[in-house]
Amino acid sequence: MSKNDKVSNSVIRRLPRYYRFLGEVLAEGISKISSRELADRMKITASQIRQDLNCFGGFGQQGYGYNVAELRSEIGEILGVNKDLPAVLIGAGNLGKALSVHLDYKKYGCRLCGIFDANEELVGTMLGGLPVRSMSELESFCESCRPVIAILCIPREEAPDVCERLTGLDIKAFWNFSHYDITLENIPGTVVENVHLGDSLMALCYKINNPGKKPETEESEQ
Amino acid sequence: MSKNDKVSNSVIRRLPRYYRFLGEVLAEGISKISSRELADRMKITASQIRQDLNCFGGFGQQGYGYNVAELRSEIGEILGVNKDLPAVLIGAGNLGKALSVHLDYKKYGCRLCGIFDANEELVGTMLGGLPVRSMSELESFCESCRPVIAILCIPREEAPDVCERLTGLDIKAFWNFSHYDITLENIPGTVVENVHLGDSLMALCYKINNPGKKPETEESEQ
DNA sequence: TAGATTGTTAATCGATTAACAATC
DNA sequence: TAGATTGTTAATCGATTAACAATC
Numbered sequence: 001m002s003k004n005d006k007v008s009n010s011v012i013r014r015l016p017r018y019y020r021f022l023g024e025v026l027a028e029g030i031s032k033i034s035s036r037e038l039a040d041r042m043k044i045t046a047s048q049i050r051q052d053l054n055c056f057g058g059f060g061q062q063g064y065g066y067n068v069a070e071l072r073s074e075i076g077e078i079l080g081v082n083k084d085l086p087a088v089l090i091g092a093g094n095l096g097k098a099l100s101v102h103l104d105y106k107k108y109g110c111r112l113c114g115i116f117d118a119n120e121e122l123v124g125t126m127l128g129g130l131p132v133r134s135m136s137e138l139e140s141f142c143e144s145c146r147p148v149i150a151i152l153c154i155p156r157e158e159a160p161d162v163c164e165r166l167t168g169l170d171i172k173a174f175w176n177f178s179h180y181d182i183t184l185e186n187i188p189g190t191v192v193e194n195v196h197l198g199d200s201l202m203a204l205c206y207k208i209n210n211p212g213k214k215p216e217t218e219e220s221e222q
Numbered sequence: 223m224s225k226n227d228k229v230s231n232s233v234i235r236r237l238p239r240y241y242r243f244l245g246e247v248l249a250e251g252i253s254k255i256s257s258r259e260l261a262d263r264m265k266i267t268a269s270q271i272r273q274d275l276n277c278f279g280g281f282g283q284q285g286y287g288y289n290v291a292e293l294r295s296e297i298g299e300i301l302g303v304n305k306d307l308p309a310v311l312i313g314a315g316n317l318g319k320a321l322s323v324h325l326d327y328k329k330y331g332c333r334l335c336g337i338f339d340a341n342e343e344l345v346g347t348m349l350g351g352l353p354v355r356s357m358s359e360l361e362s363f364c365e366s367c368r369p370v371i372a373i374l375c376i377p378r379e380e381a382p383d384v385c386e387r388l389t390g391l392d393i394k395a396f397w398n399f400s401h402y403d404i405t406l407e408n409i410p411g412t413v414v415e416n417v418h419l420g421d422s423l424m425a426l427c428y429k430i431n432n433p434g435k436k437p438e439t440e441e442s443e444q
Numbered sequence: 445t446a447g448a449t450t451g452t453t454a455a456t457c458g459a460t461t462a463a464c465a466a467t468c
Numbered sequence: 469t470a471g472a473t474t475g476t477t478a479a480t481c482g483a484t485t486a487a488c489a490a491t492c
Contacts, residue, residue: 007432008458008459010458010459010460011459012425012428012429013421013425015424015425015428016418016420016421016424016425017403017418017421019424020401020403020418020420020421021403034472034473034474035473035474036473042403043405043407045460045461045462046461046473047460047461047462047463048459048460048461050473050474050475050476051459051460051461051475051476053475054474054475054476058474058475060473060474060475061467061468061473061474062466062467062468062472062473062474062475063467063468063471063472063473063474064468064472064473064474065472065473065474066474078428078431078432079424079427079428079431080427080428080430080431080432081424081427083427083431085427085430093324094319094320094323094324095320095324097316097319097320098316098317098319098320098321099320099419101316102315102316102317103419103420103423105423107420108420108423108424108427109424109427109431110423110427148430149426149427149430172430173426173427173429173430175422175423175426179242181239181242181243181264183265185265189433191426191429191430192426193422193423193425193426195419195422196238196239196242197321197325197417198238198242198325198329198330199235199238199239199242200397200415200417201325201327201330201332201397201415202237202238202241202301202303202330202331203234203235203237203238203415204371204395204397204413204414204415205301205302205303205305205307205330205331205332205371205395206234206237206238206300206301206302207234207395207413208302208307208370208371208394208395208413209300209301209302209305209331210229210300210302211411230482230483232482232483232484233483256448256449256450257449257450258449267484267485267486268449268485269484269485269486269487270483270484270485272449272450272451272452273451273452273483273484273485275451276450276451276452280450280451282449282450282451283449283450283491283492284448284449284450284451284490284491284492285447285448285449285450285491285492286448286449286450286492287448287449287450288450447492448491448492449490449491449492450489450490450491450492451488451489451490451491452487452488452489452490453486453487453488453489454485454486454487454488455484455485455486455487456483456484456485456486457482457483457484457485458481458482458483458484459480459481459482459483460479460480460481460482461478461479461480461481462477462478462479462480463476463477463478463479464475464476464477464478465474465475465476465477466473466474466475466476467472467473467474467475468471468472468473468474
């Protein structure tokens, strides 16, 4: 499973997409696929697929292609979809509520084990089978459940403090939906995904408002 | 406002982040900033900032730096935050609900004008001040409200059809949260932001599960 | 004026694509 | 065997960084 030591961020971001598309291909009952066929589906180049996969190993067979089920399972293994990483969700507001019930965490290799909110009125209510807990319980809960991931659905101003508190509780990964940018290059072994929904919407609006400046699209409407 | 004709995707994705950080700087009461100071805050290089900004124009003053309020307002103008693009949200499930009340659309240059769901039981209920409408009303509603953006919070299997239906109703932009990948290089002038929350979570898990293969971090924990 | 910092060009770096020998 | 398609190296392309002259 290990070949090259450095895997670029661009490759990492494409792995889940490969996993997703291979799942679709598999669901269609196709058992064998070439890099060209997969590339056509995904609107990327066959070269890129082969180059990407070879960061991890030779999963294909020359002259034949790739076994869909096998390749998907290999990529799943690399991503760790069979793991069971415990996660806590902080902030049971609108977005927190949605994320606690909308996502099938098991599919991604994690498990939601605790939900917390600073608002005492929410404490005790149930969300996706879990009770919302008080922030004062965070320390004791983490000591017994030992979560690895924290999902932050809290306001910007609370993020720095909560983040530091969680780092002290051995949280290794932040899935951050607060409007605050977590940059942790100081804490070794800790990883972050900042998901800025507002940034994404703004990027979309930029493309609407600046049709002439659209990148990498051959055909423009004027 | 126009200088270079082609603006790369990388630059576009950074614009909202500049806008965000400049907002923070402004809130701190700082009126003047150099590319170096801003770069330090954002953990990027000063070169990149100057290079990025010069896609749009010379907003700074040599020997002095940038006027924070002015630069922020210029970038806001480029992003179109003062626009009022009408948007419809399709799918009032958990995520749809969260997106209809959690985001301050006005801040990003849009306005939510309609919410739709295929489930007739939800029709008529209120969400963030708007009634959930039946999918059968979609055509008549779009003809009067003329939405530009569609926010898709629907299941994967419904996405292709809904997407085609909306394209026929002159929707120019898709903010897509369904697990389906929209690729519209055929329809000129239409733009897409595919937000795959699952992919983001998987990328985070990859980084947890493969600490040795982490990219672009000088210090690894072993 | 001298110092600071931009705008912009040139150099470097990394990622994508093309090519092709290896091989099933 | 011949045809197909991989794994991998080399060429190209684009994005980031460095350098510096222009100038406030």
